[in-house]
Structures are given as structure tokens and as C-alpha cells.
Amino acid sequence: MIEATGAAAGVPYPLGHGQVGVTTRHNQCVCIRHIVKRDAELLVDLFHNLSERTKWLRFFSPVGIPAHKLWDEATRLSDIDPRIQAALIATIQRDDREQPVAVARMIRSTPLSDTAEVAIVVRDDFQREGIGRTIFDLLVQVALVQGIKQLYAITLPENQGMQRLARGVGLPVSVRVQAGEMTITIYLQDPAAKDERRWE
Ligand SMILES: CC(C)(COP(=O)(O)OP(=O)(O)OC[C@H]1O[C@@H](n2cnc3c(N)ncnc32)[C@H](O)[C@@H]1OP(=O)(O)O)[C@@H](O)C(=O)NCCC(=O)NCCS
8 A cells, every 4th residue: 555645744755565475486476665763673683693794895885884873773764754865665574573674765965856875785685686776776766756867876896796786777877987886876867858859
């Protein structure tokens, strides 16, 4: 069920409460939904299940988020401002509780900006199962609905997984490497189409 709460909340975009069920390559049922405030605990749980390598790729540091800041960060990251943010979480049901396996989020600087930064992480024991692809494609769809024209990810040049994920969306992509960081931009609206419009 998609519940449109945006108008009541005075924000331009509805914050979806729908959920999507998908099956991984190894037949695990995964539920993908928007992050809500009470998910802070799940974000902490996810963080504790990331390897140093995955933290390095996501946060550019093997520690990721320092332990004393983890709860504050998780609380902040689960309190979504729908005017400028969207965040999806993928979870499984195991041992009678919901366990997180991936998060994908995007943020833009102002509600009027048509460019958003994206970030994604999949728990190590669930990587290469197709979850990154599914949650990322869903986030791209949210971006399209919100009128975003460019999505960019700041990543490390060695990050083959992120590069394949971005290219696999099937939209035009540009890559720029500067000061040891790679910015991958996905064009939801073809930049050439934008130029043509200028000449109409
Ligand atoms: C990058 C990441 C999100 C991919 O998620 P995933 O669930 O493992 O990806 P999927 O199984 O859906 O595969 C998506 C594509 O990435 C490719 N891929 C995934 N991991 C890869 C790796 N380590 N090396 C090369 N390619 C990889 C897959 O082959 C697939 O390619 P295809 O679509 O061309 O067939 C995941 O590896 C991750 O969390 N990495 C650490 C955090 C990170 O790098 N975040 C990005 C910076 S913000």
C-alpha cells in the first residue's frame, strides 16, 4: 500500500510506505521499503555487520562511523526529510526478527535542486545477490518521480561494484576522477536533450 502523507505534512513529495518483496539469487526473501524513524536500531545493526573493506568503500575509512557517534548518526540517518532526502532499507526476517541487509539513500542540498548524491551499502554476506541492483534501481525510480535530473555517487576509483551498479541502470553515465575520488554521475534526463530544449 502506498500512503501519500506529503500533502498533510506540508511537503512537496509523498513519503512512501509501500514495500516490495524480492528474492535473492540464493532464494532469500528480502523486503525493501522506505526508512522510517524507528529504523535507527536497524541501521546500527547493519553497520555492525559490515566488514572493514565494505566500510572503507562506503565511508572511505575502515572504521566507518566512530563507535561513540554511531547512535547519533543512525538516529539522524533514519529521520528523513522528504523534501530533500529519500532512503530505502532492505531487510530479511530471521530468528523471528527483522534484520537489515542493505540501505540506499539520496540527498540534495535544497528542495529545488535537481541533483542528488546517492550512497548505498549491502551487508557483506548478501553482496552479489542482486540486492544492490534492485534497491538502487528503486531509488532511481524515486529520484525520477521527484524530478531529479542527475544522481551522483562519490566513490573510490577501485570500486568496481559501484561502477557496474551505476552503469547497469542503463542511463547515460559520466565518470570523473579527482584527488583520489571518483564521481559517477547518472543522467536521468539526457544532458543532450537539455541542450536541445535551450534552443527551442
Ligand atoms: C557496490 C554494492 C552496493 C553492490 O551491491 P550488490 O548487492 O553486491 O550488487 P549486485 O549483486 O546487485 O550486483 C550489481 C552489479 O555490480 C557488480 N558487482 C557487485 N559487486 C562487485 C564487485 N565486488 N566487483 C565487481 N563487480 C561487482 C555485479 O556483478 C553486478 O554487475 P552487472 O549488473 O553488470 O551484472 C556492494 O558491493 C557494497 O555494498 N559495496 C560496499 C559499499 C560501497 O561500495 N558503496 C558504494 C559507495 S557509496
